[in-house]
Amino acid sequence: MQNKGKYYITTAIAYTSGKPHIGNNYEVVLADSIARYKRKDGYDVFFQTGTDEHGQKIELKAAEAGVTPKAFVDNVAGTIRGLCDLLNISYDKFIRTTDDFHEKQVQKIFKRLYNQGDIYKGAYEGMYCTPCESFWTESQLKDGKCPDCGREVKPAKEEAYFFKMSKYADRLIEHINKHPEFIQPVSRKNEMMNNFLLPGLQDLCVSRTSFKWGIPVDFDDKHVVYVWLDALTNYITGIGYDADGDSTDQYKKLWPADLHLIGKDIIRFHTIYWPIFLMALGEKLPHQIFGHPWLLQNNDKMSKSKGNIMYADDLAELFGVDAVRYFVLHEMPFENDGSITWDLMVERLNSDLANTLGNLVNRTISMSNKYFDGVVENKDAKEAVDDDLKAAVTGAYDKVEAKMDELRVADALTEIFNVFRRCNKYIDETEPWVLAKNEARKDRLATVLYNLVEGISIGAGLLEPFMPETAQRIMSQLNSQIRDFDSVKTFGMYVSGTKVTETPEILFARLDPKEIDAKVAELAERQMAEAGAVQTKESDTDVINIEPKDEITYDEFARMQFQVGEIISCEAVPKSKKLLCSQVKVGSQVKQIVSGIKAYYSPEEMVGKKVMVLVNLKPAKLAGVMSEGMLLCAEDADGNLALMTPEKTMPSGAEIM
């Protein structure tokens, strides 16, 4: 196999706030298949994955668990790495953002960008819009007011460092236009262009002072480096980048990356911020960023409280590692989210793995044993039907290669299984059991079985990158070695006269949907119990800290008029996704109030509630509807809302003070 050059592939690094589900692991399986394929195809592959371990969420979770953040992430990172190993992921490097070398480089990078003026310290005076909760730079203000809502902006407390994104925007736009392959699938490219690049990029906040669990800015240690500059740079620090120009040979060889494989939710950071960071550092841009779709169950996102999270280890226990790999790879379309149910999974595994593949291997070996005591010999008794089989089998590589070039892994797998389907058909065409009854046809029978073994060997050779263990099991039973890609294009490489195993093992047992259902129900129960336990625990201990606002005087407070209001009717606001419009009786008057709470309350359940109303807020139009006040809500860290209602019965109009 010729050397086709280096190939550097990465996955996104997994956030260590908890155990990832199969929808997260999907990415690393996909990356692994590509990495293994490229390796086998003659590329010098380097495959990096890892964990993203900083941030406020982890700081909080660790505090909750009563351990240090480091101990917390050590534990979760161990779990994540364990799942990778379980899934047979052939990573060359598993990076953690708490690794020394990474932290040092991030500090150096930060400093360098600061020194060259790309990062500047934000001075917020007069630039924070409280209602919008947004920071603005001088240049973004419109007539000195918030560019979003047009209201006064005021000084803010927290200082932070910003990255000048706009400086590089034109270069990035040009790059994206010149390299249509840069963002995949292309529909994502339009989103990035239309929503961010063309309207103009805002500067990105790259430091925080509100939590400590991060990489300190070494020349200003009140600050820690905020997520993206920390996380994204793993792609270069992991292979030996040095911000002072002393990068390793490995870095020089591998960079730029050939493929960043990521979820579609973080495309923006990878196709905008990351390239701009690289430009600022004077480094080349990665060749391609592929934002893959998600693995959804019943079109819902998975969640613990629904009890429908599929974890890789549970799945592997139920179905086996390669079955899980096959399933996620096969079922995932290229552009749209994949839809997954347990039933689909059982069906897929039964029909493809057990029936088509497993049974083919089994019946072939059985016949070899039955008719020739397991010795597979090419007697060269050819017939016309053989030609089509041979063509189909030896031509498969080219078809697979074409699909893989487009990263269409699911389609590549289908091509491989077409080889096995073709072999099954060949058995019917040649009817070995008929040949066996005729002593004069003995050589023909031997040849047929040889052809089958050869076809299976080639199929297994193609299958190896996707299902490495299965390929190995097949070849062990055939008492031969796994084929490289050179020897999967010519027919007849299986050593004639080899004796196959006497006792073929079942590669994939057929699954009974009922049994699986029962086991799934068990899993769901366990999950919901855990979720319940966590929730009650969290409700006791969970706290939220928000940014402190400026002190106000009593007079300022007294200017706000709060009253109890009774909701007498409520309906959704047409043309809006999140708004409800309520008629609220406050004393003897009725106010129309629009609130962004549709996701948490239905119009029906709103009616009759007594709620806390800010009455003397200046009326404003929302989505074309007049709103004459504000319903007050509490909001948790996940953005869930709860209306404030009086603790005892109070008449409508009662003042709140």
Add this chain to the structure above:
RNA sequence: GGCGAAGUAGCUCAGUUGGCUAGAGCACGCGGUUCAUACCCGCGGUGUCGAGGGUUCGAAUCCCCCCUUCGCUACCA
């Protein structure tokens, strides 16, 4: 509200620059076969190609409009 994507057989989806009776896998039905994990092989669809207009000799494929779903984004007092 802005931008974009998708709507094709019961299910999951293919359908390249418009062109021959619209396809695959699974499921289902019938037939064949028995080496094999009740498996494999063959055959089978009246599918309004979301609705309606239009361009064309000809449209699932291009244009217009509408409906539905989804994504990104904004708003969410």
